[in-house]
Amino acid sequence: MKSSVKFILISLSSFIVLVIIYIAINYFAPINPDRLNFVHAYFAKGVYESFEKTMSSYPENERALVDIRVLLAELRGNERTFADNILNTPPKEFGIKTPFYSRQNAYDLVRIDNVKLKDSAETGIQYLPSHVYEDYEKMMKAMSADLGRKLYVDSGYRSAGRQAYLFFKYLVNIYDFSLKENCKWIAMPGYSEHGSPENTAIDFVSEDGINGFSGSQSAADFERLPEFRWLKANAAKFNFVLSYPYKNSAGINYEPWHWHWAKNTGS
Numbered sequence: 271m272k273s274s275v276k277f278i279l280i281s282l283s284s285f286i287v288l289v290i291i292y293i294a295i296n297y298f299a300p301i302n303p304d305r306l307n308f309v310h311a312y313f314a315k316g317v318y319e320s321f322e323k324t325m326s327s328y329p330e331n332e333r334a335l336v337d338i339r340v341l342l343a344e345l346r347g348n349e350r351t352f353a354d355n356i357l358n359t360p361p362k363e364f365g366i367k368t369p370f371y372s373r374q375n376a377y378d379l380v381r382i383d384n385v386k387l388k389d390s391a392e393t394g395i396q397y398l399p400s401h402v403y404e405d406y407e408k409m410m411k412a413m414s415a416d417l418g419r420k421l422y423v424d425s426g427y428r429s430a431g432r433q434a435y436l437f438f439k440y441l442v443n444i445y446d447f448s449l450k451e452n453c454k455w456i457a458m459p460g461y462s463e464h465g466s467p468e469n470t471a472i473d474f475v476s477e478d479g480i481n482g483f484s485g486s487q488s489a490a491d492f493e494r495l496p497e498f499r500w501l502k503a504n505a506a507k508f509n510f511v512l513s514y515p516y517k518n519s520a521g522i523n524y525e526p527w528h529w530h531w532a533k534n535t536g537s
């Protein structure tokens with residue numbers, strides 16, 4: 271064999287070995303919460319695509335209720351290991367101090383019909399545990415009496431499965447594989463108040479479609495609503511609490527639209 275050919279073959283095989291070592295180093299590296307390395311990002315994308323496929327096999331109305339075990343059962347090999355790894359990491363590792371609520375599905379859910387809002391926006395079918403729904407209805411009766419308008423449920427109860435789907439969807443498509451950024455906006459499954467069967471959260475939207483986050487809206491748009499001022503003055507009487515005020519200690523972004531149910535003990 272000519273020495274030049276030999277040289278090329280040796281260089282090529284060394285290059286391939288180096289690439290394999292490089293991939294292996296990234297594969298075994300600890301998860302970087304600031305930005306996933308390219309191997310972990312590839313697994314995250316695979317998890318998201320599998321979740322998306324499973325979710326779209328359900329009618330739209332039932333997607334808020336999908337059990338997390340159904341989504342996980344569809345994952346194979348590295349994707350399953352990667353998803354388990356992320357789901358078993360407490361969010362405080364990603365800079366967020368929220369308590370664990372539940373990954374069990376709620377029962378006793380009330381179905382709320384779709385509401386058409388201004389500019390062809392709509393709420394979609396929503397669900398709330400019955401005790402939360404009853405207090406929501408009472409509160410809106412009082413708000414309507416005072417203001418002549420009310421707030422609708424833009425997002426109510428979401429299963430841990432729905433939350434897992436949203437978590438990976440935003441991680442892959444919006445927050446560029448940064449777990450830290452993603453966690454400021456999308457709770458880890460089990461850590462969302464929307465998935466708490468007892469202290470369920472509601473994201474509110476006004477009849478004009480103001481929810482503080484859709485399209486080009488900001489939190490200030492929701493904060494300016496008379497409905498928001500009314501909530502601040504009256505929600506406690508109906509067992510609703512603003513979860514994430516401005517600069518909250520949990521490390522979650524300010525969410526004036528997000529209120530959770532908690533029995534008001536009057537203290």
Ligand SMILES: [Zn+2]
Nearest residue numbers: 471472473528
């Ligand atoms: Zn919310």
